Amino acid sequence: MTVSGSVLAGLSEAVIDEFTAIVGPAHVLVGEDLTAPFQTDWTRRWSGPCGAVLRPADRDQVSRILRACHARGLSVVPQGGNTGLVGGSVPRAGGSDIVLSLTRLDHLGEVDRTAGQVDAGAGVTLARLQAAAAIAGYGAGMDLGARDSATVGGLAACNAGGLRTVRDGTARQRITGIEAVLADGSVIRRMSGLVKDTAGYDLPGLLIGSEGTLGVITEVRWRLVPERPARATALVRLDSVTEAESVAAALRDALPSLELLELMTEAGIALTLEHLGASAPLPVTAAWLLVECAARTSPADELIDALEALDLAERTVMAPGATGRRQMLRIRESHTDAVSRAGTPHKFDVGIPIGRLASFVEAATATSRRIAPGSQFIVWGHLGDGNLHVNVLGAPPDEERLDAAMLALTAAHDGTISAEHGIGVHKPAYLSLVRSDADRAAMAAIKAALDPGGILNPGVIFGTAA
Numbered sequence: 001m002t003v004s005g006s007v008l009a010g011l012s013e014a015v016i017d018e019f020t021a022i023v024g025p026a027h028v029l030v031g032e033d034l035t036a037p038f039q040t041d042w043t044r045r046w047s048g049p050c051g052a053v054l055r056p057a058d059r060d061q062v063s064r065i066l067r068a069c070h071a072r073g074l075s076v077v078p079q080g081g082n083t084g085l086v087g088g089s090v091p092r093a094g095g096s097d098i099v100l101s102l103t104r105l106d107h108l109g110e111v112d113r114t115a116g117q118v119d120a121g122a123g124v125t126l127a128r129l130q131a132a133a134a135i136a137g138y139g140a141g142m143d144l145g146a147r148d149s150a151t152v153g154g155l156a157a158c159n160a161g162g163l164r165t166v167r168d169g170t171a172r173q174r175i176t177g178i179e180a181v182l183a184d185g186s187v188i189r190r191m192s193g194l195v196k197d198t199a200g201y202d203l204p205g206l207l208i209g210s211e212g213t214l215g216v217i218t219e220v221r222w223r224l225v226p227e228r229p230a231r232a233t234a235l236v237r238l239d240s241v242t243e244a245e246s247v248a249a250a251l252r253d254a255l256p257s258l259e260l261l262e263l264m265t266e267a268g269i270a271l272t273l274e275h276l277g278a279s280a281p282l283p284v285t286a287a288w289l290l291v292e293c294a295a296r297t298s299p300a301d302e303l304i305d306a307l308e309a310l311d312l313a314e315r316t317v318m319a320p321g322a323t324g325r326r327q328m329l330r331i332r333e334s335h336t337d338a339v340s341r342a343g344t345p346h347k348f349d350v351g352i353p354i355g356r357l358a359s360f361v362e363a364a365t366a367t368s369r370r371i372a373p374g375s376q377f378i379v380w381g382h383l384g385d386g387n388l389h390v391n392v393l394g395a396p397p398d399e400e401r402l403d404a405a406m407l408a409l410t411a412a413h414d415g416t417i418s419a420e421h422g423i424g425v426h427k428p429a430y431l432s433l434v435r436s437d438a439d440r441a442a443m444a445a446i447k448a449a450l451d452p453g454g455i456l457n458p459g460v461i462f463g464t465a466a
């Protein structure tokens with residue numbers, strides 16, 4: 001596009017010309033009409049203006065952009081599918097950041113069957129990775145509701161988890177190699193896919209979960225899992241989160257093929273069923289547990305035996321086939337969407353030690369009622385790995401006391417304030433609840449060493465003081 005005027009949102013014409021020379025005129029987006037979709041996050045809670053959106057096509061273009069930004073002190077917000085839930089993927093209010101959209105880095109290699117791995121550009125969506133893996137007879141070993149938009153670069157940057165973490169781990173367990181561009185434009189590349197490599201610091205490991213603050217991930221090498229085509233899925237109604245917690249522990253120990261262990265609770269189930277216009281596959285109770293086993297041959301008997309041993313057969317509905325299974329999963333996956341459609345919630349992605357989840361839920365419910373009377377407390381989550389998604393609807397968006405109390409409660413339960421979404425711009429003020437002074441100082445030293453100008457995603461993790 002042609003840019004007129006000498007200054008656009010803080011960027012000079014010379015800078016825009018430099019970017020245009022790197023990515024081509026069609027991929028330098030300026031002006032509200034073009035940049036608006038990149039400026040507001042999925043939750044609509046965070047938004048900010050940007051100087052320009054740049055859409056590089058490859059690693060070398062990313063490197064040249066970062067070199068230019070580094071030289072000029074321009075701050076950069078890396079963005080993948082913009083499905084992050086803590087405000088880290090969009091510009092800061094009052095800033096004039098460059099948004100670096102990575103969706104054009106979408107090359108996907110052939111599956112390497114010898115290693116069971118595949119190279120994927122940062123912009124490849126999880127759904128595309130899953131489809132390519134399936135064609136080659138593998139699974140991606142990861143699944144989450146935002147699969148159609150979330151990119152592998154974003155999954156790596158957030159150390160994403162999702163619905164199958166109980167079996168296949170988070171992005172950290174799936175990634176064996178990373179290529180990334182550092183703040184000064186230099187490139188690090190460790191893409192040989194070695195499962196064991198202790199030659200010096202684990203820089204890929206450091207970049208995983210760094211939320212775009214240490215480097216821009218341009219490619220990952222993804223470790224696939226063997227295909228598990230036979231599935232058995234059940235929905236179990238329970239009387240309390242306490243009961244769900246103990247049933248979940250028993251199923252985890254009894255089921256080698258366990259792949260999914262998800263909690264839903266009454267308020268969220270009701271809201272989601274209404275949002276979907278769906279009927280309940282079993283009576284709505286205080287808690288539902290969605291359980292799925294997967295293997296090469298049918299794990300149905302194994303699952304039924306385990307449920308019978310716990311005397312839960314009467315309270316269980318088995319998915320009758322692929323359609324029934326999809327309906328059950330849809331109810332769980334649509335919780336995020338249903339809550340978001342109902343308002344702008346206070347959202348918390350906490351990790352609580354298994355064994356203390358029910359007591360946390362009880363205390364968190366009381367806390368939200370005390371601080372935001374009339375608000376609606378909704379919790380669901382990945383029970384198998386202790387990750388709860390706590391949402392409070394109807395509280396004023398700027399009610400900081402709610403965030404402070406909820407996260408302090410999390411810390412008091414020996415939990416983490418972020419199990420999978422990251423710190424973003426939502427939670428820097430609360431990092432000290434779970435990271436000591438020495439811990440935060442070490443992280444700040446790493447940030448200063450790799451990004452001395454502080455241009456990469458300023459405000460994320462460390463807040464404005466970084």
Ligand SMILES: Cc1cc2nc3c(=O)[nH]c(=O)nc-3n(C[C@H](O)[C@H](O)[C@H](O)COP(=O)(O)OP(=O)(O)OC[C@H]3O[C@@H](n4cnc5c(N)ncnc54)[C@H](O)[C@@H]3O)c2cc1C
Nearest residue numbers: 080081082083084088151153154155157160161162212217
């Ligand atoms: C409906 C729904 C369901 C979800 N379910 C889950 C779930 O079950 N588990 C889970 O973990 N998350 C979940 N999420 C959150 C989100 O999908 C993940 O955090 C995902 O990893 C974000 O990927 P993205 O490409 O959209 O990244 P973005 O949102 O674009 O960015 C997220 C962060 O990563 C940084 N980043 C993005 N790409 C790069 C890159 N190439 N290099 C460096 N930094 C980068 C950004 O700066 C930002 O800080 C869900 C979100 C939605 C909307």
